[in-house]
Amino acid sequence: MSELLSVENLIVRFRVRDMLSSLLKPGSPSHIEAVSGVSFHINQGETFGLVGESGSGKTTLGQALIGLAPVNQGSIQFMGQELAGLSERAYKPQRRNMTMMFQDPTGCLSPRLRVESILAQPFLIHGVRMENKTTKIEELLSLVGLPPEFKNRYPHQLSGGQARRIGLARALALSPRLIIADEPTAGLDVSIQGDILNLLGKVQEESKVSVLAITHNLAVIRHISERMAIMYLGRFVEVGSTEEIFARPSHPYTQALLAANPIPDPDEAHARVELKGDVPSLVNRPKGCEFHSRCPHCRDKCEIESPRLQKLAPGHHVMCHYPLNN
Ligand SMILES: Nc1ncnc2c1ncn2[C@@H]1O[C@H](COP(=O)(O)OP(=O)(O)OP(=O)(O)O)[C@@H](O)[C@H]1O
Ligand code: SF4
Ligand SMILES: [Mg+2]
Incomplete structure (x- = not known):
């Protein structure tokens, strides 16, 4: 299988203190590393899952790939082109090939535009002529299982599930090679979550698009991804095939996450390990293994020495x- 995306040692930092407070309180960090040295690849037509608790850096990583968060270090090779360090102008053409379904489905749809205009936006942004606009819009609606009349609706007239479908239709408009789906089922009823996942799977199979699926929900990842990564404080603590990770979770954090999610098949029940304690602050990362304060398997070495992948x-x-x- 050939690689579509290859990421090496990616670092994304955010400034958390302005110059004045840094001068007033010297010694405390002025930046956090929301993504801290992450490496992975996604093959053509593959779904790669990304899970982790809130604040672990999932959205930031997705945004960095598409040029919406700063890349301070590392490499992002996409379709044979290096994207890290590109200017906004040079990045723009690749946003035809790499699109994002945003975490907040209704919030990212312009409230004053009808669905028709929302779906036409990618064409306008990239200067792609729509031969027959109405037909194209209706095709996109049909692709995501919505009837043609939906083109006249405004975002506030859509349910959560319908807004996701519109978000997916917009992401698919220019036939991208990679979709970054940020929490595609968050906030939806369980029955509708299934519909959206099945739709994503169907679209993926038909169009052979690759997907980076970001979610808190391990059941979702298991359903749709071939390989996956577990993220903690901006780092990948475990990466592997979804099957292998579910059968043999090797990082105590992965095991705790699996235990915290309902497991439908009792034969596959893992030892019950609940996540204890809060996620440490990125401003003040723990020494040694960053998971040690929450880890039931912590030994002396863990408090002193950082483990490598x-x-x-x-x-x-x-x-x-x-x-x-x-
Ligand atoms: N623009 C920003 N400036 C400063 N800090 C930021 C910025 N964006 C994100 N962060 C911080 O980076 C860290 C990672 O945030 P991110 O939104 O990527 O997490 P996440 O894994 O997507 O969480 P969630 O599951 O809640 O969506 C958090 O500590 C967050 O507060
Ligand atoms: S604390 Fe030790 S055992 Fe637990 S995850 Fe970290 S390195 Fe592994
Ligand atoms: Mg997020």
């Missing part, structure tokens, strides 16, 4: 001194 099996990596199920 180590290979457990081909394609399966974990950032832990004492991987489980190993």
Whole structure:
């Protein structure tokens, strides 16, 4: 399988203190590293899942790929082109090929535009002529399972599930090669979550588009992704095939996340490990293993020495001194 996207050692920093407060309170960090040295790849036509608790850096990583968050270090190779460091002008053409379904589906649809205009936006932005606008809009609506009349609706006239469908239709408008789907099912009823996932799967199969699926929800990831990464404080703590990670979670954080999600098949029940404590602050990262204060398997070494990402099996990596199920 050929690689569509290849990310190496990506770092995204945000300033959290202005110059004046830095002068008044010297010594405290002025930046946080929301994405801290992440490497992975996505193959053509593949769905790659990204999970982690709130604030772990999932959206920031997705935004960095598409040029909406600053890349301070590292490389983003997409369709053979290096994107890190490109100017906004040079980035723009690649946003035809890499699109994003945003985390807040209604908020990102302009409230004063009808669905028809919302779906026409990508064509206008990229200067692509629409031969027959009405037909094209109706085709896009049909692709996401909505009837043609929906073109006349405003965003406030859409349910959560319908807004996701419109978000997906807009992301698909220019036949991209990669869709970054940020929490595609968050806030939806369980029955509608299934509809949206099945739709994403169907579209993915038909168009062979690759998908980066970002979510808190491990059941979602399991349903749609071939490979996945678990993110904690801006780092990937485990990466591997979804099947392998669900069968043999190796990082204690992965195991805790799996245990915190309902597991439908009792034969696959993992040891119950609940996540204790709060996520540490990015302003003041813990020493040693950054998960140690919450880890039921913590030993002395963990409090002093940071673990590196180590290979457990081909394609399966974990950032832990004492991987489980190993
Ligand atoms: N523009 C910004 N300026 C400063 N800090 C930011 C900015 N955007 C995000 N952050 C911080 O970066 C960290 C990662 O945020 P991000 O939104 O990427 O997390 P997430 O994993 O998507 O969380 P959620 O699951 O809640 O959507 C958080 O600590 C957040 O407060
Ligand atoms: S390195 Fe130690 S503290 Fe960190 S996850 Fe592994 S066992 Fe737990
Ligand atoms: Mg997010």
